Amino acid sequence: MHRRIFLQGASALGASASLLPFLKTSAAWAAPADTIVVAIGTTINSLDLHRTGTNRPSYQVTINIYDRLLRFGTKTLASGAVVYDYDKLEGELAESWQVADDGMSVTFKLKKEAKFWDGTPVTAADVKWSFDRAVSLGGFPTVQMKAGSLEKPEQFEAIDDHTFRIKFLRKSKLTLPDLAVPIPFVLSSKVGKAKASEKDPWATEHFHRTPAGSGAYKVERWDPGQQLVYVRNDDWKGGPLPAIRRVIVREIPSQATRRALIERGDIHLAFEVPAKDAKELATKKNVKVIGAPIDNCLHALCPNLKFEPFKDKRVRQAIAYALPYEQILNQAAYGRGAPMWGAKSEEPADISWPQPFPYKTDYDKAKELLSQTPYKGGFEVPLSFDLGTAEWGEPAALLIQEGLARIGIKATIEKVPGANWRTLALVEKKLPLHLENFGGWLNTPCYYFYWAYLPGNLFNSSNYDDAEMTKLVGETLHMPMDDPAYAPKIKRMIAKAFDDVPRIPLWQPYLDSAMRADLDGYTSWFHRQPDVRLLKMTSA
């Protein structure tokens, strides 16, 4: 008896369950006009960029909710894309700033009306506390501060409530731009000091979940692994008040789903879409795709000079001639990248970076170069790439494998998962041949060379060690770019990079995002994160 009831019940429920997809979506679920929805594919893991373990996608939180002393302006490219302008610094918390006559310090006047969200005024003491924090915590913030020659708390001085001075350790053109990167953001020192403990003197555990800043947006809600909701801070003094009142950042791991959402118009912005989707979505009427080349960033093939065949410069050059560049750009990046091959001269024409290398697909030349070496019979080598970048890494690796096979080099492809990648490629630097994609935040050639061509530095995964290059980088890193000595030295560095090819550039990647046609103000940034403060709706 009761079993019969069970069966009837089951089939009745089955029927109702199968009706579920036919439920109409309610109108209530569409977002109100002053709210926009941004979809990202990755997960935000912290609201505090200074904390250990904060991941890349979390940088956007810092950018949107905190203020820095300075920020970069924007400019419009010929393509119509709006990008940040490395050469234009604007005040965010700073009203004005003045470099001392001896060039060894800079004094900032802070905006007097700037307030933290809780109403307390932003003072020079807060700036000092925040900068002290960044240089003291270790890890990424400290390293990034150091890139701007900001190394010790003694350098930072709160002269009065609204005057802040930085004493330079050396004259460096990187110091001021480094104040506009996400790292030197200003937190409320009052909250920080109240929440600090002996074990956690900089209150990272508190700021990890509970930010206290003065920025354009506040975090209204954070459901880790799901969504982050920004709500506008109407008292923001750092710049023009953002047009959008609320921004919902949803984590949608599946690219196919993100694409369906943007095509249906249920989200406003799909941040960072793969090249293939960018190309296809650009043809749709209700979606626009905006992309720009990422400054100072290269996708490169790196032969490791610690390993035998690659110690020979001619072997590296042979490889550089044996790559099907055009096919790689078309198939791995769907054409969304700037070519980095085919320069006419072996001497760089100018100091722009990145610029095309004087190599092209020429298998005969490659064979000839290889035949001059003891490896003319070819050799075997593993070719590794980071699984996290498999989107472009895999097709690129396959094409490289084909190219190398034509000159007798047998490459076996090895995919390395994320955590191992850093250790193997960058820290221990023991991958013989691999794909690498470093991009420098500060947009100067010497900064790129500093990270990628100096022995021991993280992104020099090729173990390139050349006395002249090291000397040149040391001389140019802090030198003003208008110094007459700068350009010749940089040209020499680029010429060496051409000739020695410890890194063989494949292309300069684009960062593409897809958005609704009525969304305006999207800007491409060096930090490769969405700055939602600039977004607006055109129809509203």
Add this chain to the structure above:
Amino acid sequence: MAGRSKLTIVGGRLVQAIPALVGIVVVTFLLTRALPGDPAAYFAGPAADADSIAEIRKSLGLDRSLPEQFVIYLGNLVRGDLGQSISTGQPVAAELMNRLPASLELTLVALFISVAAAIPLGILAATRPDSLVDHLCRFVTTAGVSLPTFFTGLVLVYVFYYLLAWAPAPMGRLGFAYIAPPQVTGFYTVDALLAGDLETFGAALGQLALPAITLALFTLAPLARMTRGAMLQVLGSDFVRTARAAGLSGRKVLYTYAFRNALLPVITTLGMVFSFTLGANVLVEKVFAWPGIGSYAIEALVVSDYAAVQGFVLAMATLFVLLNLAIDIVYTLVDPRVGVEG
């Protein structure tokens, strides 16, 4: 009497589970440490040097010896502290408490749909071999196992969301217009009902529909096949023939005698399917942005997030122990013979 013997079974089972759990704690600890890769280097960020990596290794406690780390881990475990996940930055226990209900809700609804469809289908197929229903059953089961879940999921999204707009946007457990109901069980549908919020209930159910159907299509196959096979076997057995010879009605024979006996292997399969689905529906979670436990574990594994991996394995192991126990108890209810053996 009978109740007491069942209690003994339950108690015995629970005691038996302890060595298994201890073993799991040791093995997961060692296995996570044996993973290649260095979480300190990974979490040091894009511009780290050797010093900052060493600082981070120290702050993560990874500079200590393995036995030392293990003792610390055990101490925390006893206090119910599963540690903090470095990749998500949240306490592992809190995160599991958030994500496990999401996975459980999805899996349970999916299994419910799947059982509701599979059992009638299996019975019909068994009672009418080689009929149209039987062929349909064969087709559905073959399609169900052979189509990967992410594919079924994407097709459903494409048809019901993208083309027809019948389903809500596949963006997780609730759309923007709703806030999660106050947490009681962690199941949004149940919590919404408890809070008396019918609108949120409907929204949560709408979000559940597509992923649950995707999973149901996948889990339907083993269940329908098992029901069909077991029914065929039981229908051909002596006691059914006897019952028929004794003149009992077809209904009575089918449901009272045959079905009850055929249910045992189906329950076993159900238990297996359930535990498998709970941890393994990563792809469905990805397609529907479902904040479940499977994608959490995979992401933790990829970045060598020790605490998260250990916490996940431990939680799943505990769940499996409880699940097996539940299935054994259901057995004793369905099959009187089991209870007596004690």
